[in-house]
Amino acid sequence: MTEKLYYQDVDQKEFATHGIYQKQDEDGNCFVVLSETYFYPTGGGQPHDTGTLNGVAVTNVEEIDGEIRHYVEEKLDQIEEIKGIIDWNRRFDHMQQHSGQHILTAAFVELFGFETVSFHLGQETATIDITTNALTEDILQKVEQRANEIIHENHPIETKWVTREEALQYKLRKKLSVTENIRLVIIPDYDYNGCGGTHPTSTGQVSSLKILDWEKQKDKARVQFICGNRVLKHLHFKHTTTTELSRMLSVPEGELPMATNKLLETNKVLGKTIDELREELLQYEANELIASKVALNGEKMVVQLFQNRTIQELQKLARLLTNQVEKINVFFVTDNGEQLQFVCLRDKEASVNMKIVVQQILPLIEGKGGGNETAAQGGGKAVITGEELLNQIKNIVGELAV
Incomplete structure (x- = not known):
């Protein structure tokens, strides 16, 4: 019905x-x-x-x-x-965006011959897909300017129910998708289009149109835009953001890009310095761990418990040891609260099979992990303490070394 x-x-x-x-x-x-x-x-x-x-x-x-x-x-x-x-606020917003889409689409066709193949009206922005993937800032600026000219000239937006024969008398922007109950939305001398959507009675009610961005979609371009009250909302957000950034950086709004670039360069230098200091600290820590090594059946062993360290950091620390000491076996455990993680590593001259060690300790913490004879790692639940896990590793290694 x-x-x-x-x-x-x-x-x-x-x-x-x-x-x-x-x-x-x-x-x-x-x-x-x-x-x-x-x-x-x-x-x-x-x-x-x-x-x-x-x-x-x-x-x-x-x-x-x-x-x-x-x-x-x-x-x-x-x-x-x-x-x-x-809900009239929602309805009028949709009317502004939809009519803005008609105007923007017609501007792309008028100026550059790019046709629109799809339209989507989202909660924050609207998009059209057009028949090119080679847009430029100059093209977008010209199209946006033309669309706003049509809006500010306040042309009437007319709707008319016609037969198919009557519709064909107009310069339609695209082929009709229906053959009966045809409704035309017309901006006289500018755009004629079959459409069942909601529209205001004049282009002036669209208020304004702003193209925000575009991206390639295979052989097409997806253009993102907003109209009417959404432009004011977007402007308010941008103004609030730039004002706050200007206050935080103590520079006028016009100097924000330069100040931001300077800040990024400074952070890059500081980041590099921090990385270098971390490497130095790791090397210092490695030297202390080497000094704590114990004998293991003609080889050497280092075992250590840590708190809240990443497994990546422990892997790097273990490599520092194996790169400096021959026939060394390294076993690290880190207690990260509800989780225990471990790293097992030896240099190529040492003999402990790390894969066997891991296979035996994983069930103790309901964990997952793996590796090979020289390097293995994993983690699991803290159902036992980190100290207890480390002692279990020592016992297993002791049995393997016999």
Whole structure:
């Protein structure tokens, strides 16, 4: 069953009607079908309206099997008399973005011959995909300027229901996707397009259009833009952000890029210095650990328990030892709270099979890990203490060395 659609009447925020029936879909979601509706269902790249029916929130509107379903938060007490209220802020925002899309699309065609193949209206921004992947800043600037000229000239935006034969009398921007119930959205002498979406009555109501960014999509380009009140919201965010950055860096807004670049260069130098100091500290730590080595059946062994160290850092520290001392076996355990991790490493002249060591200690901590005869690592739950795990490693190594 198809209702009469009145969502094109842009000034209608409230309406009275009656319901045909209300049901639940296969997922248990309640919906109402009305005799007529001003709610726009999702379609044509434009999201659905929201609002209320008899005070109950409408959360989604979809056209399914020829009927428009108004999904509601809860079942309506009665559907004989229904008062519908459109969330007008959401509706008008969608009207601005959708009409802005028509204007922007027409500008790309007029200036460069790039056609739009898809449109998506998101919560924060809108996008169009156009038939090129070689945009430049100059192209975007010219298109944006032309679109805003059309907006500020305040052309009327007309809608007209026509037959297919009548539609073909207009210079349509793209081929029609339907053969009957054709609705044209017209900006006289600028853009003629078949469209079922919501639009204001003039381009001036779009207010303004700003292209934000673009990216390649194979052989096409996806252009991101905003219109109307979204431009003001975006400007407010950018202004607040730049003002705060200007205060934090103690420079005028115009000098923010230069100050930021200087700060990044300084951080890069400091980061390099920190890395060098960390290497020196690790080498110092390695020297102390080498001094603590013990004998192991003609070889050497270092065992050490750490707190809250990364396994990557322990691997690097272990390599410093094996690179400096021949026939050395290194066993590190780090206690990271709820987790124990370990590193086992030997130089090529030592003989302890690290793979066997790991296989025997992993079950003790319900852990995972692996490696080979010379290097292995892993981790698991702290079901025993780090000291106990280290002692178990010593016992296993002692048995292997016999």
